[in-house]
Amino acid sequence: MKKISIISHGLSNGGAERVSSLIANYLNRKDYEVQFIAVYSKEKEYKLDQDVHYEYINSKSNNIILRFIERIFKIRKIIKKYKPDTIISFIHNETILINKKNIIYSLRIDPAELDDKSVKMRKLKKFLRNYCYKKSKAIVFQTNEAKQYFNKKIQKKGYVVMNPVEINNMPKWEDYKHEKVIISACRLSTQKNLPLLIKSFSKISHIYSDYKLDIYGKGPEYDNLMKLIKELEMEDKITLRGYTKDIHQLMAKSSIFILSSDFEGLSNSMLEALVIGIPCICTDCPPGGAKMVIQNGQNGLLVPVNDINAMVKAMEELILNPNLSLKFNKNNKQLRNDLDVNKICSEWETIINN
Numbered sequence: 001m002k003k004i005s006i007i008s009h010g011l012s013n014g015g016a017e018r019v020s021s022l023i024a025n026y027l028n029r030k031d032y033e034v035q036f037i038a039v040y041s042k043e044k045e046y047k048l049d050q051d052v053h054y055e056y057i058n059s060k061s062n063n064i065i066l067r068f069i070e071r072i073f074k075i076r077k078i079i080k081k082y083k084p085d086t087i088i089s090f091i092h093n094e095t096i097l098i099n100k101k102n103i104i105y106s107l108r109i110d111p112a113e114l115d116d117k118s119v120k121m122r123k124l125k126k127f128l129r130n131y132c133y134k135k136s137k138a139i140v141f142q143t144n145e146a147k148q149y150f151n152k153k154i155q156k157k158g159y160v161v162m163n164p165v166e167i168n169n170m171p172k173w174e175d176y177k178h179e180k181v182i183i184s185a186c187r188l189s190t191q192k193n194l195p196l197l198i199k200s201f202s203k204i205s206h207i208y209s210d211y212k213l214d215i216y217g218k219g220p221e222y223d224n225l226m227k228l229i230k231e232l233e234m235e236d237k238i239t240l241r242g243y244t245k246d247i248h249q250l251m252a253k254s255s256i257f258i259l260s261s262d263f264e265g266l267s268n269s270m271l272e273a274l275v276i277g278i279p280c281i282c283t284d285c286p287p288g289g290a291k292m293v294i295q296n297g298q299n300g301l302l303v304p305v306n307d308i309n310a311m312v313k314a315m316e317e318l319i320l321n322p323n324l325s326l327k328f329n330k331n332n333k334q335l336r337n338d339l340d341v342n343k344i345c346s347e348w349e350t351i352i353n354n
Contacts, residue, residue: 001031001032001033002032002033002085002086002352003032003033003034003035003082003083003084003085003086004027004032004033004034004035004084004085004086004087004088004352005034005035005036005037005078005079005082005084005086005087005088006020006023006024006034006035006036006037006087006088006089006090007037007039007075007087007088007089007090007091007094007095008020008021008036008037008038008039008089008090008091009038009039009040009041009090009091010038010039010040010041010042010043010044010056011036011038011041011043011044011045011046011047011048012041012043012044012045012046013043013045013046013218013243014187015108015163015265015266015267015268016090016106016108017041017045017046018046018268019090019106019108019163019164019268020036020088020090020106021036021046021047021048022164022166022341022345023088023164023345023348024036024048024049024052025048025049025052026341026342026345026348026349027345027348027349027352028048028049028051028052029049030349033053034052034053035052035053035054035055035078035082035084036048036052036053036054036055037055037056037057037075037078038054038055038056038057039057039071039075039091039094040057042056042058053082055078057071057074057075057078059071059074068093068094071094072094072095072096072097073097075094075095075098076097076098079098084102085102086102086103086104086137086352087102087103087104088103088104088106088348088352089103089104089105089106090105090106090108092105092128092129092132092133093125093128093129095132096128096131096132100132100135100136100137101135101136101137102137103132103135103136103137104136104137104138104139104140104351104352105132105133105136105138105139105140106139106140107139107140107141107142107146107265108142108265108266109263109265110146110263110264110265110285110286110287111129111146111149111150111287112149112263112286112287113191113263113286130150130154133150133154133157134153134154136157137157138157138158138159138351138354139154139157139158139159140158140159140160140161140348140351141158141159141160141161142160142161142162142163142265142266142287142289143160143265143266143287143288143289143292144160144288144292145286145287145288146265146287146288147160149287159347159351161344161347161348161351162266162271162292162293162338162339162344163266163268163271163339163344164339164340164341164343164344164345165268165271165272165275165339165340165341165344166341167275167336167337167339167340167341169248170248170272170275170276170336171248171249171251171252171276172252172276172277173251173252173276173277173278173329174252174253175277175325175326175329177253178252178253178254178255178278179253179254179255180210180211180212180255181211181212181213181214181253181254181255182201182211182212182213182214182254182255182256182257182258182315183213183214183215183216183250183251183254183256183257183258183278184197184213184214184215184216184217184257184258184259184260184269185215185216185217185247185251185257185269185273186215186216186217186259186261186267186269187217187218187219188215188217188218188219188220188221188222188225188240189219189220189221190221190262191261191262191263191264192219192221192259192260192261192262193260193261193262193283193305193306194215194221194225194260195225195228196260196283196306196307196308196311197213197215197258197260197311198213198215198225198228198229198232198234198238199228199232199308200260200308200311200312200315201213201234201237201238201315202232202234202237202238203308203312204312204315204316204319205234205237207316208316208319211237211255211319212237212238212239213234213237213238213239214238214239214241214250214254215238215239215240215241216241216242216243216244216247216250217242217243218242218243222240225240226240247269247272248272248276251272251273251276251278252276252277252278254278255278255279255318255319255325256278256279256280256281256315256318256319256325257269257270257273257278257279257280257281258280258281258282258311258315259280259281259282259283259290260283260311261282261283261285261305262283262285262305262306263285263286263287264283264285264289264290265287265289266289266292267282267289267290270282270289270290270293271293271335271339274293274294274299274300274332274335275332275335275336275339277328277329277332277333278329279300279301279318279324279325279328279329280294280300280301280328281300281301281302281303281311281314281315281318282294282300282301282302282303283302283303283304283305283306284296284302284303284304284305285305290302293335295331298327298328298331299328299331299332299335300328300332301314301317301318
């Protein structure tokens with residue numbers, strides 16, 4: 001029986017966490033022996049099968065550098081003890097001391113965007129990432145554009161694999177009975193550019209006053225977003241609703257799903273919205289995740305990054321044209337097969353055994 005170690009951020013609510021947990025459970029059910037190593041968080045929003053071996057890197061230091069070093073050595077110790085045949089890692093920095101010939105890395109963000117303010121820290125992270133990728137067995141990218149960002153040596157090891165969706169757990173959009181609610185679901189961070197969505201909706205609301213905007217998710221920008229909503233006097237129209245487990249059911253009852261990011265790996269909430277069938281408007285942001293699944297005007301609408309006028313126009317187009325929404329819903333049905341968790345995870349299994 002092959003042994004697989006999966007190194008991830010954890011099992012808390014997040015894109016990488018969701019994908020890593022789905023892959024772990026899929027491989028476990030395919031008779032691999034699976035170990036899951038949670039590095040940053042001990043929260044367990046996503047569930048692992050009972051016989052998946054779970055390890056949490058409990059770093060106790062308050063110093064960021066010491067905490068980083070502690071994680072490196074703890075991961076190395078766990079891996080040496082478990083002796084996996086293959087390692088799938090959703091992080092790279094903390095794997096610097098592991099033998100990389102059996103590591104498959106997974107990149108979940110725009111490779112051009114490193115969020116550190118320090119130029120030296122960005123250069124260091126870029127160096128560590130490229131070093132790890134060059135030494136690895138393979139790298140899984142979410143988009144072709146992300147793969148093409150790297151040099152030819154790294155690209156040769158690269159595979160493009162979409163995010164899996166648990167199709168059987170997804171409701172279907174209520175095409176004739178939905179509420180006049182525009183919905184978004186994401187982390188409340190600067191990357192998601194929610195001010196673009198809020199300002200655009202404010203303009204729409206003055207024309208179509210019966211619509212409301214509900215934004216689901218948690219994050220550091222909550223206070224700034226609340227301040228903006230109050231400045232626009234939109235408290236009765238725009239609500240920050242926090243995290244909910246019922247997001248899919250809420251999508252199915254809403255009119256439009258919107259993702260307004262400045263950059264995005266491949267948004268799970270966008271994929272889930274498309275599969276559910278709700279009409280989607282997304283920014284055509286790097287590294288090209290939205291345009292991989294949305295053909296503008298055929299199964300959704302793409303708008304330029306940070307373009308309020310284009311966002312307002314797209315909202316109005318869907319509000320005024322219900323037949324366009326029905327067209328998008330119909331054209332997205334094939335995605336239910338393309339993104340099915342078993343199909344996508346089988347692609348991961350092929351890479352493991354290649």
